[in-house]
Each structure stands twice: as structure tokens, then as C-alpha cells.
Amino acid sequence: MTLWYSLILVVILTLVGLFGSQVNGLQPLFGIVLPYIALVTFIIGIIMKVLKWAKSPVPFRIPTTCGQAKSLPWIKNDNLESPSNTISVIGRMILEILFFRSLFRNTRMEIKEGSKVVYASTKFLWMAGMAFHYTFLVILLRHFRFFVDPTPQFVIWIQNLDGFFQVGLPIFYLTDMVFLAAVSYLLLRRLADSKIRYISLAGDYFPLLLLLAIGTTGFLMRHFTKVDLIGVKELTVGLLSLQPVIPDGIGSLFFLHLFLVSCLLAYFPFSKLMHMAGVFLSPTRNLANNNRMKQHVNPWNYDVKLHPYEEYEDEFREVMRGAGLPLDRDPEEEKK
Numbered sequence: 251m252t253l254w255y256s257l258i259l260v261v262i263l264t265l266v267g268l269f270g271s272q273v274n275g276l277q278p279l280f281g282i283v284l285p286y287i288a289l290v291t292f293i294i295g296i297i298m299k300v301l302k303w304a305k306s307p308v309p310f311r312i313p314t315t316c317g318q319a320k321s322l323p324w325i326k327n328d329n330l331e332s333p334s335n336t337i338s339v340i341g342r343m344i345l346e347i348l349f350f351r352s353l354f355r356n357t358r359m360e361i362k363e364g365s366k367v368v369y370a371s372t373k374f375l376w377m378a379g380m381a382f383h384y385t386f387l388v389i390l391l392r393h394f395r396f397f398v399d400p401t402p403q404f405v406i407w408i409q410n411l412d413g414f415f416q417v418g419l420p421i422f423y424l425t426d427m428v429f430l431a432a433v434s435y436l437l438l439r440r441l442a443d444s445k446i447r448y449i450s451l452a453g454d455y456f457p458l459l460l461l462l463a464i465g466t467t468g469f470l471m472r473h474f475t476k477v478d479l480i481g482v483k484e485l486t487v488g489l490l491s492l493q494p495v496i497p498d499g500i501g502s503l504f505f506l507h508l509f510l511v512s513c514l515l516a517y518f519p520f521s522k523l524m525h526m527a528g529v530f531l532s533p534t535r536n537l538a539n540n541n542r543m544k545q546h547v548n549p550w551n552y553d554v555k556l557h558p559y560e561e562y563e564d565e566f567r568e569v570m571r572g573a574g575l576p577l578d579r580d581p582e583e584e585k586k
């Protein structure tokens with residue numbers, strides 16, 4: 251059901267973007283107003299969320315570890331799996347952020363032959379995750395040719411590398427294919443496995459479907475329904491320089507593409523996509539496991555009125571002596 255909700259929503263958004271932008275006089279709404287609202291929501295939303303997370307107290311050291319912590323000099327410690335200092339934490343973070351290391355170590359559990367629990371390595375999710383994120387990055391970097399005038403040299407290099415095989419005209423970009431294939435895999439994976447389908451929410455399907463729609467409209471624009479790229483550049487440069495214009499005859503597919511991107515931007519801060527910022531603020535990742543070297547006092551600890559045994563004995567010494575109970579300190583005995 252959650253899949254259907256998300257699918258229906260993406261279809262509705264697609265229809266709104268496609269037909270709305272063709273209504274006379276509505277192009278400024280789809281080309282200027284909504285993109286600005288989306289961008290402001292995106293920026294302010296992310297800042298607010300990050301500030302909220304940054305303000306949350308982290309009273310305990312809770313790094314996730316799965317290796318030997320640093321302890322006695324003759325016990326070999328594992329710096330990556332149980333980082334004991336900031337350098338090791340940064341090393342582990344870099345591997346996590348650039349190579350999704352914890353996903354690489356992901357395992358699959360199955361019950362075989364009746365009751366045998368079998369664990370196996372599974373790398374497909376990691377491969378698709380890496381493929382999706384890196385192609386997304388390359389596509390965004392390539393899009394700088396619309397945002398910046400003149401087109402930066404690095405964008406031209408990326409473009410040449412991406413179209414290296416020179417197939418088709420305009421040339422097919424490798425990243426477009428891999429991006430669409432990876433997003434499709436991530437979606438099908440949720441549907442194909444009943445266990446994953448069971449735990450999947452609308453918030454898992456919606457971004458994937460939206461990204462698929464954005465990628466597909468972009469692909470269609472490049473290879474099938476051509477749009478006026480000079481006009482597109484005029485519009486985007488105008489938007490970014492705060493002097494928005496709507497050039498004539500850009501083509502409604504572009505407005506649809508831009509509308510879907512605006513939806514993604516506005517949705518971003520309220521969705522699971524915020525892991526982009528959250529990974530940096532995750533206490534299970536960004537803290538060193540130095541619990542054996544330093545005492546970390548919970549800042550929430552309040553002053554507890556203690557009543558140690560010495561005071562207890564002082565208070566009840568006479569009664570205890572009378573009852574024949576042993577005393578740690580007996581001033582009368584000490585006097586003798």
C-alpha cells in the first residue's frame with residue numbers, strides 16, 4: 251500500500267508539472283516562484299535540522315565498535331573498528347562517507363534446511379548505493395553548465411569522460427544509464443524481498459520514485475523531446491543571480507523536470523535523505539571510544555545527597571554496639 255501512495259503522489263506531481271506549466275501565465279510559478287520556495291525550504295530546513303541535532307545533548311559515549319579497544323600496550327587494538335582518538339575517528343568517517351564502509355560489511359541472514367541459520371556476504375546493496383550516489387554527484391556537477399556562465403573547465407572534463415564511448419547523438423552519458431539502473435535496483439530490491447517490503451514505508455519509496463522521474467525526464471529531454479538549452483541557461487542563471495526571467499519556448503518537459511527537482515528540494519529536509527547531513531552528527535560514528543582512558547561524566551548527573559557507611563556507623567554506633575554488631579571504628583576501643 252505504501253508503494254501505491256508514493257506512486258500515486260509522484261504521478262500526480264508529474265501531471266501537475268506537465269500540464270500546469272502549459273497553462274497560460276503559470277510558467278513564472280513553475281519556473282521562478284516554486285523553485286525559489288523549494289530552495290529556501292531546502293536551505294533553511296537543513297540548517298534548522300542540523301542546529302537541532304547539534305544542540306541535542308550526547309550524555310554518553312556511544313560509538314559503535316566491533317574491534318578490540320585500545321587498552322594494555324601488549325594487546326593489539328583495532329584503530330578503525332574501535333577508534334581511540336580523533337585521527338582514527340576521522341579515518342573511519344572518511345571511509346564511511348566516501349565508500350559506505352558499514353554497508354560494505356552488510357550481511358544477509360537466511361534460514362535454510364528447516365532451521366539452519368546461515369549468514370552470507372551481500373554486496374549488491376553496497377554496489378547500487380555507491381553507483382547511485384556517485385552518478386548523482388557527477389550528474390549534478392555536469393549540470394553546472396546550466397548554472398554557471400561560462401561553463402567551468404572541470405565540467406567540460408567530466409562531460410568528456412562521461413561520454414567517453416561517444417555512443418549516440420547527443421552522446422549518451424554513462425552516468426545517466428548507471429543512475430537510472432541503480433535507482434531502479436534500489437526500488438526493485440524493496441519490492442522483490444518480502445522482508446524488505448514489510449519494513450518499507452512511503453518515505454522509502456517516494457524519494458526513489460521521484461529520483462526516477464527526475465532522471466527519466468532529464469533523459470527524455472536530452473535524447474527525445476529536445477528543449478531550448480540556451481533558454482534553460484538564461485532561466486537558471488537568472489534564478490541564481492536573483493534576476494529571474496522566463497525565456498520563450500523552452501518546452502514543457504523542462505518545467506516538469508524543474509518542478510520535480512523543486513519537490514525533491516522542498517521534501518529533502520523532512521525526509522530520510524537528511525542522512526546526508528546526519529552522518530556527520532551521529533554520535534555512534536563521530537566519537538572516539540576512549541572510555542578506558544578517560545572518565546566521561548554524564549553532564550546530566552545531579553548532586554546526589556550521599557550517606558556513606560562511615561556516617562551511618564557514626565549515627566548508629568551506640569545502637570549497633572548495644573546489639574553486638576561489629577563496628578569498623580570504635581572510639582572506645584581506640585581509647586584503651
Ligand code: HEM
Binds near residue numbers: 393
Ligand atoms: C536533483 C537534481 C537533478 C537531477 C538528478 C537531474 C537529472 C538529470 C538527468 C539524469 C539528465 C539527463 C542528461 C544529463 O545527465 O545531462 C538531466 C538533463 C537535464 N537537466 Fe537535470 N537534474 C537535476 C536538476 C536539474 C536542474 C536544477 C535543472 C535546471 C534548472 C536541470 C536541467 C536539465 C536540463 C535542461 C537537461 C537536458 C540536458 C540536455 O539536453 O543535454 N536539471 N537531468
